[in-house]
Amino acid sequence: MKKFLIQAAWPLAVFVVVVTAWDLSCRWFTIPAYVLPPPSAVVRAVVERHQTLWNAFCITALEAGGGYLLSILGGVIIALFFAQSPLIRRSFYPYTILLQTVPIVAIAPLILMWFGSGLRSVMLVAFVICLFPIIANTTQGLISVPRNLIDLFVMSNASRSRQLLKLRLPHALPHLFVGLRISAGISVIGAVTGELFASSNAVGEGGLGYSITYANSQLQTDYLFALVLTASLLGFLFFFTVTTLEWLCLRKWHESAMKTDAD
Amino acid sequence: MPQPPFIILDSVTKRWSNGATVLDGISLQAERGEFISLIGPSGCGKSTLLRLLAGLSGLSSGSVRLDGMLPESAREIMSFIFQDATLLPWRTVRSNVELGLELEGKSTEAQRRKTSTALLELVGLSDVADLHPRQLSGGMRMRVSIARALATQPKILLMDEPFGALDEMTRDFLNEEVLRLRENDQFTTFFVTHSVAEAVFLSTRILVLRAKPGQIAREIPVPFPFPRTADLRSAPEYLRLVGEVSAALRAVQVPSNPLNPGHP
Numbered sequence: 001m002k003k004f005l006i007q008a009a010w011p012l013a014v015f016v017v018v019v020t021a022w023d024l025s026c027r028w029f030t031i032p033a034y035v036l037p038p039p040s041a042v043v044r045a046v047v048e049r050h051q052t053l054w055n056a057f058c059i060t061a062l063e064a065g066g067g068y069l070l071s072i073l074g075g076v077i078i079a080l081f082f083a084q085s086p087l088i089r090r091s092f093y094p095y096t097i098l099l100q101t102v103p104i105v106a107i108a109p110l111i112l113m114w115f116g117s118g119l120r121s122v123m124l125v126a127f128v129i130c131l132f133p134i135i136a137n138t139t140q141g142l143i144s145v146p147r148n149l150i151d152l153f154v155m156s157n158a159s160r161s162r163q164l165l166k167l168r169l170p171h172a173l174p175h176l177f178v179g180l181r182i183s184a185g186i187s188v189i190g191a192v193t194g195e196l197f198a199s200s201n202a203v204g205e206g207g208l209g210y211s212i213t214y215a216n217s218q219l220q221t222d223y224l225f226a227l228v229l230t231a232s233l234l235g236f237l238f239f240f241t242v243t244t245l246e247w248l249c250l251r252k253w254h255e256s257a258m259k260t261d262a263d
Numbered sequence: 264m265p266q267p268p269f270i271i272l273d274s275v276t277k278r279w280s281n282g283a284t285v286l287d288g289i290s291l292q293a294e295r296g297e298f299i300s301l302i303g304p305s306g307c308g309k310s311t312l313l314r315l316l317a318g319l320s321g322l323s324s325g326s327v328r329l330d331g332m333l334p335e336s337a338r339e340i341m342s343f344i345f346q347d348a349t350l351l352p353w354r355t356v357r358s359n360v361e362l363g364l365e366l367e368g369k370s371t372e373a374q375r376r377k378t379s380t381a382l383l384e385l386v387g388l389s390d391v392a393d394l395h396p397r398q399l400s401g402g403m404r405m406r407v408s409i410a411r412a413l414a415t416q417p418k419i420l421l422m423d424e425p426f427g428a429l430d431e432m433t434r435d436f437l438n439e440e441v442l443r444l445r446e447n448d449q450f451t452t453f454f455v456t457h458s459v460a461e462a463v464f465l466s467t468r469i470l471v472l473r474a475k476p477g478q479i480a481r482e483i484p485v486p487f488p489f490p491r492t493a494d495l496r497s498a499p500e501y502l503r504l505v506g507e508v509s510a511a512l513r514a515v516q517v518p519s520n521p522l523n524p525g526h527p
Contacts, residue, residue, distance in 0.1 A: 148349045151319050155343050156366035156415075166366070170353045253352045253395045 037222035042229070045222040052211070057230050060207035063119055064191035064234065067126025071183060074127070075134030076176070082135070083142035083168065100132040104193055112198040122207070125194030130183035134176070141175025142168050174254050177246040184242045188235035208234070267331070268292035269451060270316075270419070275325035277311055277477075285311050287476035288325070295418075296449040300462035300469045302508070304516050308477030309455045313421050316453060317343050329419060337419070339367075342412035344422040348404035350396040356407050357383065357392040363415040382410040385447070386440065402433035406440070413444065420452045427457060435493070438464055442491055459508045463501060464491065469508055473515035480515045483508055 019039050025031070026038040033041055046053060078096070082089050108125050115121045145168055153163045195209025206214070208231045215224040270293040277286040285308040293299055301309040314320040315327060318334030329337035342363070350359045360379040364370045370378075383389045386406040396404055405425060412420060426434040438461055445452075456462050462469050466485045473480040485504065487495060495501050 146349070148345045148347065149351070151317075151343065152345070152349055152362075153366065154319060155317060155338055155341065156363050157338055158366045162366060166362075167351070170351070173353075253354075253397060255397070 034219045034221045037225060041222040042225045045220075045226045049223060049226070053226060053230060056206060056208045056211045056227065057234060059119070059205065060188065060191050060195070060209065060231065061234055063122040063194065063207060064126050064187040064238070066123040067128075067190060068130050068183060068187040068238065070123070070127045071130035071134055071187070072180065075131050075179065076138055078131075078135050079138035079142055079172075080164075082139045089139070089143075096132060096135050099128060099135075104129050104190060105197075108194055108197040111194070115198075117198045119205075121198040122191055122194035122209075125198065126187045126190035129190035129193075130187045133182040133186075134179040137175045137179030137182075138172055141172025144175075145171045174250055177242070177250070180242045181239065181246070184238040185235045187238060188231055192231055269295045269330055271326075271328045272316075273326045275312075275315065275327060276323050277308065277315060277320070278323045284476035286315070287478050289477070289479060290325075291470070291479065291482075293451060293453075295451055296467075298445070298452045298454065298465055298467045300454045300456055300466040301472060302456055302459065302462050302469060302512060303472030303477070303480070304474045304512075306477075307472040307474035307515075309472055310423050311477070313343075313423050313453055313455055316419075317341060317421055319343075339415075340418040342415060342417035342420055344408055344412045344420065344425045346424045346427055348396070348401075348408040350404060350407055350411075352396050355393050355395055356388060356399070359396065359407055360410045360414055363411055367415060378414050379410075382414055385413075385444065386410045402429055402437065405429065405437060409437075409441070409444070413448065413450075416448070417450055420450045422452060422454045424455050424457065426461065434458070434461065435496075439493055441465060442489070446490055459505055459512060460496070463505050463508060464495060471508065471511045471515060481511045483511065 022036075023039050026036060037045075082092065104125065107128060111121050111124050111128075115124060149167060149171075150163070153167055158166070191207065192209035192212070195207045196213055208227050212224060212227045212231075215221070215227060270291075272289055272291045275286060275289040276284065278284050289312065291299075301312060303309055311320065315322055316329065316334055318338060327334055330340060351362065354362070357376075357379050360382055361375040364375045364378060379392075380389070383392050386409060388403060388406055388410065391399060391403065396407065399407070408425070426437055429437070442465065454462070454465060463485055469483045469485060470479050471481040471483065472478065483504075487498075487501065
């Protein structure tokens with residue numbers, strides 16, 4: 001516990017210094033609040049509008065979380081398909097790379113056009129952006145099983161499904177978690193970006209991204225800051241959850257988890 | 264009617280797809296309970312021969328019969344011990360030992376547990392049964408690997424340089440352990456090694472292979488009776504045989520000047 005406190009002290013110190021500098025520069029340089037609101041104004045915005053902020057947080061969490069979970073499901077299924085043969089990989093892999101290279105801001109309007117605005121479309125944007133890291137990493141895990149381990153299963157006359165269940169999937173688990181960690185953060189980016197285009201305009205149905213455009217247009221910069229911080233917090237929560245889950249699953253046997261133990 | 268030999272290899276030849284001949288006309292017979300070491304320069308195909316016996320690789324011509332069966336059909340009576348321990352890192356030691364039985368699917372959980380308990384006792388790993396492989400030393404991992412191979416009660420054991428990566432003390436210790444395990448269970452063994460001392464200590468017969476193409480250059484019987492103990496290592500007849508096998512091995516090494524490769 002003492003060790004933990006010492007470790008937490010450094011980032012905390014950085015936080016205090018940055019916030020103080022921010023506050024002081026707002027006062028000294030008399031920057032208008034709509035350009036850079038002082039920390040106190042941001043805190044006030046959070047307190048005063050906590051109800052709408054919480055509401056937006058929940059909506060974006062649902063969109064990002066939903067898209068994220070779907071991408072795990074879809075990504076693992078596609079990876080299982082890819083792991084079947086090099087020919088399948090060679091045929092389809094270039095197209096999955098497109099998922100990564102096409103800018104999400106270009107796909108979002110299309111999704112809006114095809115599926116209309118609303119929660120489901122935003123979820124779809126998050127899904128698309130999360131998919132590639134999961135496919136790529138899980139596939140890598142499934143096909144990188146050491147030759148000797150496969151021979152061992154062949155020598156035991158293990159069927160393909162047993163090989164998958166007892167060898168390939170557990171071996172791919174650490175790789176899957178790498179994908180999950182990458183996608184956890186970007187799922188929120190996907191949802192916020194999706195909302196800029198495809199959020200429902202109905203009262204009380206806009207998430208963080210929608211509220212950001214709204215706050216921006218109204219020059220409510222203090223609230224905008226509050227929204228941005230909330231969005232980062234959401235991504236951090238996702239990341240933290242996945243990292244904890246990873247630690248729980250791998251701590252006993254995987255090198256990566258072992259290293260964290262030793263630290 | 265006399266029984267046919269337990270294992271029969273008849274002019275076994277293996278060529279890679281690029282036409283290179285790895286093994287050329289290997290013929291040999293082995294009786295039940297023999298311990299045959301394969302030794303030779305790298306590229307002589309000794310590991311390939313083991314893989315052919317295991318059915319992990321197909322032959323180009325010739326035939327292999329194990330207890331009258333083709334290699335693929337004989338897997339149930341065979342176990343393979345690899346160069347590295349090849350344990351599943353997410354399983355505990357015990358669960359690794361039970362893997363073969365579990366994949367066979369013929370035993371209940373209680374039976375598997377009984378077998379693994381007995382084998383872990385036998386290789387002296389009862390204390391670490393619930394640990395994961397990464398918590399063990401290299402020598403202990405190899406013992407888990409041996410216990411796993413023995414769990415299915417194989418009649419044939421194929422060992423591909425299992426102790427090559429271990430330090431000499433651990434290697435000697437595990438050699439003695441293999442001898443001890445063989446007293447309980449008379450499995451027939453093919454043992455690939457680079458160590459002459461190890462081969463003489465363990466084997467009933469040593470096959471010295473030459474490379475390019477891989478052929479049996481010499482066959483040297485090891486007459487020492489079983490049970491053998493560590494004392495054998497200092498016996499003059501043992502040392503004499505080690506010298507003889509070393510000389511045979513030198514004779515098949517491609518002569519080359521190590522300071523000036525390519526100019527013999």
